[in-house]
Amino acid sequence: MRRLYSSLVDGRGFDLCLIGIPLAFLIVLSGVPLIYNVVMSFQAVDMFSLGSFIRPWVGFENYRQLIAQPEFWPIMGHTATFLAASIAGQFLLGFALALFFWTNFPGASWLRGLFLVSWVMPGLVVGAVWNWLLSGDFGVFNFVLRELHVISGNVFWRSDPTFSLWSVIIANIWLGASFNMILLSVGLSSIPGDLYEAAELDGAGALTRFWTITLPMMRSTIGALISLGLIFTLQQFDLFAAITAGGPSNSSNVAQYWAWDLSFKQYDFAKGAAISVIMIVVVMLASVYYVRSTRHEVRG
Amino acid sequence: MSETYRNRLLLVIALLLAAIYLFPLYWMYITALKTGSEMFATPPSFWPDDPQWSIFPFVFQLKGMGRFLWNSVVIASGSVALIAVLGTGAAYVLARYRNVWVDVGLFLVLMLQVLPASLMITPIFVLFTLTGILDYPRTAVILAIAAKSMPFFIVLVRATFMSVPMELEEAALVDGNSRVGAFWSIVLPLARNGILVSAILIFMQAFGEFVYSKSLIQEIELQPSSVGLNAFMGPNTNEWNRIMAFASIYVTPILATFVLLQRRIVSGLTSGALK
Numbered sequence: 001m002r003r004l005y006s007s008l009v010d011g012r013g014f015d016l017c018l019i020g021i022p023l024a025f026l027i028v029l030s031g032v033p034l035i036y037n038v039v040m041s042f043q044a045v046d047m048f049s050l051g052s053f054i055r056p057w058v059g060f061e062n063y064r065q066l067i068a069q070p071e072f073w074p075i076m077g078h079t080a081t082f083l084a085a086s087i088a089g090q091f092l093l094g095f096a097l098a099l100f101f102w103t104n105f106p107g108a109s110w111l112r113g114l115f116l117v118s119w120v121m122p123g124l125v126v127g128a129v130w131n132w133l134l135s136g137d138f139g140v141f142n143f144v145l146r147e148l149h150v151i152s153g154n155v156f157w158r159s160d161p162t163f164s165l166w167s168v169i170i171a172n173i174w175l176g177a178s179f180n181m182i183l184l185s186v187g188l189s190s191i192p193g194d195l196y197e198a199a200e201l202d203g204a205g206a207l208t209r210f211w212t213i214t215l216p217m218m219r220s221t222i223g224a225l226i227s228l229g230l231i232f233t234l235q236q237f238d239l240f241a242a243i244t245a246g247g248p249s250n251s252s253n254v255a256q257y258w259a260w261d262l263s264f265k266q267y268d269f270a271k272g273a274a275i276s277v278i279m280i281v282v283v284m285l286a287s288v289y290y291v292r293s294t295r296h297e298v299r300g
Numbered sequence: 301m302s303e304t305y306r307n308r309l310l311l312v313i314a315l316l317l318a319a320i321y322l323f324p325l326y327w328m329y330i331t332a333l334k335t336g337s338e339m340f341a342t343p344p345s346f347w348p349d350d351p352q353w354s355i356f357p358f359v360f361q362l363k364g365m366g367r368f369l370w371n372s373v374v375i376a377s378g379s380v381a382l383i384a385v386l387g388t389g390a391a392y393v394l395a396r397y398r399n400v401w402v403d404v405g406l407f408l409v410l411m412l413q414v415l416p417a418s419l420m421i422t423p424i425f426v427l428f429t430l431t432g433i434l435d436y437p438r439t440a441v442i443l444a445i446a447a448k449s450m451p452f453f454i455v456l457v458r459a460t461f462m463s464v465p466m467e468l469e470e471a472a473l474v475d476g477n478s479r480v481g482a483f484w485s486i487v488l489p490l491a492r493n494g495i496l497v498s499a500i501l502i503f504m505q506a507f508g509e510f511v512y513s514k515s516l517i518q519e520i521e522l523q524p525s526s527v528g529l530n531a532f533m534g535p536n537t538n539e540w541n542r543i544m545a546f547a548s549i550y551v552t553p554i555l556a557t558f559v560l561l562q563r564r565i566v567s568g569l570t571s572g573a574l575k
Contacts (some may be wrong), residue, residue, distance in 0.1 A: 015397075037419075
């Protein structure tokens with residue numbers, strides 16, 4: 001007893017205790033649901049069997065039915081479009097802003113930090129604001145585009161099936177670009193300045209310096225950021241709930257919203273679990289890449 | 301072109317960029333202040349003719365925002381307390397040692413960080429129903445948020461602990477402190493700022509959390525502001541000034557906190573996310 005106590009206060013036990021409790025907590029509340037999710041995706045779950053552990057086993061039936069649904073492939077396509085367009089948009093806008101603020105004038109770092117409000121705001125609020133900005137008849141976004149002569153008539157961003165997904169993408173790019181910018185700024189400022197001086201002496205122009213120094217030096221930051229972007233974008237749910245709710249007729253539905261919709265709107269928990277399993281595998285693969293590129297960064 | 305002239309020009313461009321980028325926020329506040337007819341004017345007015353300040357107390361009363369905000373605060377505080385108590389210790393151990401087990405632990409933590417809430421909610425809901433935790437919906441949400449956000453907190457705070465020199469702790473041990481004593485009176489105070497900043501960041505996230513609250517809390521008296529805002533926005537709503545007033549009341553405390561602590565939050569975030 002005494003030994004145990006002294007180990008807890010002054011030895012290995014202290015460390016094990018500090019790491020053990022949170023780890024147990026995470027295993028119970030993240031690990032168990034994760035495994036249970038896989039189990040549930042092979043079971044027949046309805047409102048009546050929801051409250052019991054033992055349910056009929058149906059094998060791959062849920063997956064088969066899920067893929068056979070007519071909306072499965074369109075929704076997967078939307079998910080891919082949403083991911084690619086959001087990540088590309090966030091990254092390019094973030095990189096452009098980061099390069100501009102890199103010129104380092106007085107007040108640059110404070111102003112740069114201010115952009116991050118788009119990222120710390122509740123997703124629902126961002127969604128509500130963009131819902132109003134993108135409104136068809138009275139939205140200020142349409143007004144600005146009209147004044148710039150980009151469009152001639154109003155675009156019904158949220159209710160036109162061609163644009164509904166893009167209305168969420170636009171909001172998501174706005175939300176995430178600032179985060180990209182901040183992390184890219186950190187990467188930029190860690191490039192040693194004498195590399196540029198040397199290149200300049202050798203007569204390299206601004207564009208050459210960007211291609212031969214900035215981009216290669218930023219490679220691991222960019223890799224980490226792209227996979228982080230993939231992870232964050234796959235987590236994006238609030239904007240869908242606040243702007244289009246997946247509609248009209250699934251034209252802006254994506255896998256992560258569909259999973260929730262199946263479970264909590266249609267009470268089809270088994271199919272919700274099945275689509276979750278598919279998407280979690282995708283996220284896991286992305287995060288392995290993320291972990292690898294950040295570790296690369298540490299070793300330098 | 302002289303240095304000061306160039307700096308001034310760049311500052312003007314930067315201010316312009318910030319103004320364009322933050323326009324949606326401006327539009328939120330301005331719309332809230334507009335009258336019902338001015339809101340739908342074409343071309344839109346960029347400054348309200350007759351600012352309706354009374355809309356803020358009106359919406360606050362109408363929607364019972366006091367309750368919504370209180371629930372948000374309860375959920376966010378509960379999550380932060382749980383995360384800070386458990387996560388700080390884990391971050392310390394993961395920062396203090398370098399071996400295979402720490403690498404495995406770190407890898408697990410990073411993997412858990414990436415699970416999307418909207419995908420995890422299905423098994424969490426079913427498990428909480430089975431175990432009866434769902435009878436205490438706010439506690440259920442706190443537990444779910446804690447599990448979701450703790451890995452992020454651990455990653456951020458670990459970076460802080462890495463910057464606390466190990467020699468200080470060793471000196472305290474040599475002077476006769478126990479491990480607990482050294483941790484409590486040397487390491488924790490030195491890492492206080494980093495822990496605080498990470499806790500604030502987690503608080504902001506939990507304050508705006510939506511998926512878990514929407515799915516786990518059925519009683520309207522227990523729902524946080526995010527769910528309230530979502531319910532306010534029907535599919536064909538035209539009460540945009542009121543919705544924007546709701547959003548403004550909800551988001552202003554977060555924005556104020558962020559602007560005040562901006563420098564610290566940004567540096568805390570960047571030290572953790574990439575290293």
